[in-house]
Amino acid sequence: MKINWKVRLKHKPFLVGTFSLLLLLIQQIGTLFGFDTTIYNDQVTDIFNTVLALLVLFGVVSDPTTPGMNDSERALNYDKSKGEIK
Template sequence: MKINWKVRLKHKPFLIGAFALLLLLVQQIGALLGYDTTIYNERVTELFNTVLAFLVLIGVGVDPTTEGTSDSAQALKYEKPKDDVK
């Protein structure tokens, strides 16, 4: 599986998704260690987790233009995310 991490780390949706994933992971580890991770109340915490999960869903995706989880040969050569606007 080859992924052009240099470009992925410059792509804003990927960064947002990765940050949201990190927040969810920290919250889960805290809960496992016995820390109260409730933000304001249970409903607000559930809403916050849903928003974070949605951000992860849209941000940490595979390259939709290729089969499988690897980047395309063309995407591996990019120095920055491709701008589709001409």
Template sequence: MKINWKVRLKHKPFLLGAFVLLLLLVQQIGALVGYDTTIYNERVTELFNTVLAFLVLVGVVVDPTTEGTSDSEQALKYEKPKDDK
């Protein structure tokens, strides 16, 4: 698996997803060691976690080689993943 980290780390949606993932991990680790991470009440915390999970999904799934959150014109034409071999 080859990943161009220089490009990925300059892509704002990816950075947002990575930051939010870090927040979720800190929250999970806090819960494991007994630290209460409830924001306001459990319902609000669950909604907050759902929003964070969606932001992680968007940030990780986005094509970092294009501007914004769209795929490139070339990638839109693929019927299956491109074989680089």
């Protein structure tokens, strides 16, 4: 697996997703060790966690070689991934 970390670390959606993932991980580790990580109440905490999970998803699936959340014109024309057998 080859990843261009130089480009990926400059891509804002990836950074937001990574930061959100770290927040979720810290919260889960804190809960594991008995720290109360409830923000206001359980329902608000659940909504906050869902928003963080969505940010992680957007950060992971975004293409760092294009601006915003869009795929490149070339990628939009793919019928299958590059590694698939013909």
